[in-house]
Amino acid sequence: MRQPRGGAQPNNFTFPPVLKACSYLGDFEEGVKIHGDAAELGYESDVFVRNSLIAMYSKSGAVDTAKRLFDEMPDRSVVTWTTMIGALAQNGHPEEALALFRRMLEERVRPNRATFLTVMPCVISRGCSNSAVASLRHAQLIHGFAIRSLLIEDLMVETAVIDSYVRRGSLNSARRIFDQMREKNLVTWSIMISGYGMHGRGVEVLELFNRMKCLMKPDHITFVSVLSACSHAGLIDEGWQCFNSMTTEFGIVAHSEHYACMVDLLGRAGQLEKAREFIEKMPIKPDCSVWGSLLGACRIHPDAKITELAATSLFELDPQNSGRYILLSNIYTSLGKIEEAHSIRVLMRKRGVKKIAGYTVIELNNKLYKFLVGDCSNPQSDLIYRELERLMDRIKEAGYVPNTNFALHDVEEETQVKSLYMHSEKLAIVFGLINTRPESTIRVHKNLRVCGDCHTATKFISKVTKRKIVMRDSHRFHHFSDGECSCGDYW
């Protein structure tokens, strides 16, 4: 491309596919050079070339450059907007992506199907890293737009809407759309199945999976959904059956994610030794997801030897993962190994591993309220802490015992209990209790996995206040009601 031989000059039609190829090959150095060529030849202002450049920079992670190209553009097409929204969404800026989508609507640019499917993940906010950012308002805006644009009969759009309902905790709404769909594909089925898994509904998981198998061949992703759902619902035998049938019946080769699910399944059920044997017999090298599952099992069933085994491999394979250090430190604490727990936190600091700050979000009247540990930024803070104190006394009378394993360890016990009270989960729930009608369900969303003490406390809170509380965490949903949780403490 640099020095065209034989006098063949590239024109504006040449650049987009070539830039796409650079992204595909991951050769962004070449992409930047081609950008230079395009500029030199005067094609940088061509809308197609511009859009391709934005897409290329987005895939290379250079969002700033992409944004600059976008901002400097005089004429933008729907594709330009969609590409830029995607660039923000896929590079960890879902809030900016949604803001840009709003701006697009304000500037009267008509979004299309691709735009919808690009912004949808920002509303759905999957995974834990960017969770809890999108408000219900955004979701309604986009859902409404889908209906107005008559896109609601589109298979992929409907699937995305189902996903958004599942992830906002409205399983029934999701199921209603699912049942009414004229056509469903593998993705639709996988989402609905994993949705039931996230909510701990094992019966429906198996029911749907059995129905699905008659209609189409499940793929490796379906099996991850089904296996993890079995593990969340404590369906040990059914999980084994699925795992075996995956290869024998469907010819799908098990990957590390499937092994990780099986280790998780066995580990949660307390069969740690069996899980260890299972790892030993694996035909592929266990990766950090497998060891992570094993360590996760030790959180529920503390075992010094197995913990050591998992931790050793993890620190070698994935030394920068902060969650693992915290988990390990908590396991040591529950094993009574206070010294070790402390040294893990020291090691973490020494290696410069940054903790992800935990927070809980609650939505009231279309507004999001975010709470950090010990947060005092809310205008109602005084009231919240007073109510919290009262509520803690009430649940203690009902039998709640604070579990200081989840508190900071280098402080006195009384302070530990106090710091437990200030966890973001509890603050958000109390804020919800104060500001909503007595019969309404409280919905909160934590960016990390819910803390064990908060999980116990919330069960008691649901009992003494007679409130339904739905908590979404980074892994699943917990539906609290009358002192019980839908996860059956099997998380």
Next chain:
DNA sequence: GTAGGGTTAG
């Protein structure tokens, strides 16, 4: 003739 989009888990 060229550019943008949905699914799994620990």
